Amino acid sequence: MNYKTIISKLKSHKNPKNIAGMAQFGISAKNTLGVNIPIIRSMAKKIGKDHNLALELWGSKIHEARILASMIDEPSLVGKKQMGHWVRDFDSWDVCDQVCMNLFDKTEFAWTMPFEWSKRQEEFVKRAGFALMAALAFHNKSSDDKKFLKFFPIIKREAADERNFVRKSVNWALRQIGKRNKNLCSQALKLAREIKKENPASKSANWIANDAIRELNEKHFLQNQK
Secondary structure, eight states: OHHHHHHHHHHHTOHHHHHHHHTTTOOTTTTTTEEEEEEEHHHHHHHOOOOHHHHHHHHHHOHHHHHHHHSSSGGGGGHHHHHHHHHHHHHHHHHHHHHHTTTTTGTTTTHHHHHTTTOSHHHHHHHHHHHHHHHHHHHOSSSOHHHHHHTTHHHHHHHHHHHHHHHHHHHHHHHHHTTTTTHHHHHHHHHHHHHHOTTTTHHHHHHHHHHHHIIIIIIIHHHHHH
């Protein structure tokens, strides 16, 4: 399928009810068609990998086209410049997370960008730093624990950011890293307690810590000890 055919097909699946529902979950309605993710994934499988087409789809500014772009792009051809351009375009948490999980975590810059993006002030750029940590923790099964422990000072530093899409991504990164194995679970629980102790006045830090402690204790760590 070429660019025009893909855009036409996406528009044929436009669903106003879905758009309204997405808005309730904080997903931007701007340039959004309301196409379900399974439909987008099905299209991606039929298209296959195509770097240039991915760039074209991203340039359309259409919400679903950008998610599709992340599914068909070729990680080996994605440079730091492209990642910087795309991350600045993020205007919705789901596009941010989809791009990080589908594409960015497979590039050669996956382990370095969290350090850079987490220092940025833009809400979705900062979120991308933590979404990328979570994606690496979920997908990268063979990496050494030390690589993930290097993210802990960043998680601790940004835990007091009160913005909703940032705090949820910090929490996600902490929980996902803790779910990898017994050692990281123990280290993540320790970090969560430190975050809570050192930020008593921060609603965000306390929520991040309490939620991580609850999930890692109840749903992962304790279950794995049975």
